[in-house]
Amino acid sequence: MGRPRAFDQPAAVIAAMDQFWLRGYEATSVRDLSNAMSITGASLYNAFGDKRSLFCHCLENYLDTYARRCIAQLDACDDPILGLTVFFDKLLEASLTDRRGCLLVNSAVEVAPWDPELARLVQASLREIEDSFHRALERLLAMRQPDHDLRAAARAMLSAVISLRVLARAGGDSERLHSIARSAIAVATDLRDT
Amino acid sequence: MGRPRAFDQPAAVIAAMDQFWLRGYEATSVRDLSNAMSITGASLYNAFGDKRSLFCHCLENYLDTYARRCIAQLDACDDPILGLTVFFDKLLEASLTDRRGCLLVNSAVEVAPWDPELARLVQASLREIEDSFHRALERLLAMRQPDHDLRAAARAMLSAVISLRVLARAGGDSERLHSIARSAIAVATDLRDT
DNA sequence: GTGATTTTAGATCGATCGTTATAAAACGAA
DNA sequence: TTCGTTTTATAACGATCGATCTAAAATCAC
Numbered sequence: 001m002g003r004p005r006a007f008d009q010p011a012a013v014i015a016a017m018d019q020f021w022l023r024g025y026e027a028t029s030v031r032d033l034s035n036a037m038s039i040t041g042a043s044l045y046n047a048f049g050d051k052r053s054l055f056c057h058c059l060e061n062y063l064d065t066y067a068r069r070c071i072a073q074l075d076a077c078d079d080p081i082l083g084l085t086v087f088f089d090k091l092l093e094a095s096l097t098d099r100r101g102c103l104l105v106n107s108a109v110e111v112a113p114w115d116p117e118l119a120r121l122v123q124a125s126l127r128e129i130e131d132s133f134h135r136a137l138e139r140l141l142a143m144r145q146p147d148h149d150l151r152a153a154a155r156a157m158l159s160a161v162i163s164l165r166v167l168a169r170a171g172g173d174s175e176r177l178h179s180i181a182r183s184a185i186a187v188a189t190d191l192r193d194t
Numbered sequence: 195m196g197r198p199r200a201f202d203q204p205a206a207v208i209a210a211m212d213q214f215w216l217r218g219y220e221a222t223s224v225r226d227l228s229n230a231m232s233i234t235g236a237s238l239y240n241a242f243g244d245k246r247s248l249f250c251h252c253l254e255n256y257l258d259t260y261a262r263r264c265i266a267q268l269d270a271c272d273d274p275i276l277g278l279t280v281f282f283d284k285l286l287e288a289s290l291t292d293r294r295g296c297l298l299v300n301s302a303v304e305v306a307p308w309d310p311e312l313a314r315l316v317q318a319s320l321r322e323i324e325d326s327f328h329r330a331l332e333r334l335l336a337m338r339q340p341d342h343d344l345r346a347a348a349r350a351m352l353s354a355v356i357s358l359r360v361l362a363r364a365g366g367d368s369e370r371l372h373s374i375a376r377s378a379i380a381v382a383t384d385l386r387d388t
Numbered sequence: 389g390t391g392a393t394t395t396t397a398g399a400t401c402g403a404t405c406g407t408t409a410t411a412a413a414a415c416g417a418a
Numbered sequence: 419t420t421c422g423t424t425t426t427a428t429a430a431c432g433a434t435c436g437a438t439c440t441a442a443a444a445t446c447a448c
Contacts, residue, residue, distance in 0.1 A: 002394030003444040024304055026220035030436055040397055041437080047395090051436065099307065108364035109303045110218055113293065119365045126361070155370055156377035159357035166356050167320070170302035171313045176349055183350035183381075190384075196424030197414040224406055234427055235407080241425090245406065 101169030295363030354378035
């Protein structure tokens with residue numbers, strides 16, 4: 001009942017996500033969003049509530065579309081070293097061709113300090129990535145190492161992801177980005193060869 | 195000649211820096227700044243030009259007051275491992291008591307993508323930190339290693355600094371932060387013991 | 389078709405944005 | 419003292435902010 005929605009909601013969320021991803025939360029106005037989404041401001045508020053709520057949809061969509069897809073691929077790879085190599089190769093390629101960095105990391109810096117709910121989502125998502133690294137290291141070593149070392153190694157690899165994304169957004173050069181990715185993989189190979 | 199300035203300019207820059215550091219560039223209004231600096235908007239524009247120019251002063255002040263001071267201490271330390279330990283201990287303590295993160299890293303995410311001049315400053319400053327790590331590793335190994343390894347190790351340590359600061363701002367827990375700091379120091383000790 | 393309901397488009401809300409105009413106040417030079 | 423110069427305080431500028439109102443358009447149940 002009622003007039004049916006004339007716009008494609010998932011497509012609109014993607015358009016809004018691209019805008020937030022590019023410019024950040026504060027620098028993106030509701031008019032920027034309605035232009036990018038090709039809908040009027042009234043439709044935006046009718047469908048999504050307010051700016052913050054739309055941003056939540058966008059971040060969730062980002063996590064589903066990008067972060068969790070990478071995690072799933074890493075988990076699905078039998079050879080952890082191969083999986084990690086593919087993971088960081090893709091991350092490098094994406095970071096060098098798309099200088100917006102990572103919406104999750106950008107949000108960790110810009111919105112998380114002022115939004116406890118989003119801060120929890122950010123921390124949980126980062127933990128998902130760290131856990132995926134941890135599982136890859138468990139597969140690599142068949143649990144011969146104390147868990148403490150694996151957790152620290154997984155955190156070092158998460159740290160590489162974060163800084164790589166920050167540096168990419170700030171215009172860091174390819175050599176530095178590659179260097180960090182190699183170090184992250186070396187964490188795994190070093191653990192294996194111990 | 196002319197009426198003398200009634201406010202302490204360096205103190206005003208510090209107050210503005212604290213505001214930008216806390217809230218970020220876009221979320222800080224000129225009125226927020228003039229309140230924090232205890233001067234009127236007219237005085238602000240008279241003394242600093244515009245908002246962006248004031249921000250440049252603030253970032254320069256941050257680099258001089260914090261980043262370069264840490265670098266100088268690391269350079270001054272004869273024992274590189276001790277120097278790095280002190281460096282990361284201080285970084286941890288600062289990150290856990292002050293959740294604003296690092297103004298340089300925050301700026302890398304929020305302002306560098308839209309300001310080529312500030313992007314150059316950000317990259318140059320990150321390089322200063324990386325180079326300080328590199329020098330510490332050179333002292334540690336007395337140049338027995340190929341430079342390529344040292345550069346990669348220095349970058350891995352810079353990566354730890356960046357992600358540590360991002361995680362701290364987003365509310366990351368103490369354990370994760372300590373874990374990353376330990377990994378960074380382990381990069382140096384592993385190189386030494388090779 | 390009629391009524392109920394929802395989405396559309398467009399105008400507009402008060403608030404706030406970065407910035408500037410105005411003029412009084414406070415100094416050094418003459 | 420008077421003049422020239424700079425800073426101060428206050429008010430205000432046009433533009434834009436996030437959000438909302440009104441009314442026309444589009445659908446379903448009946």
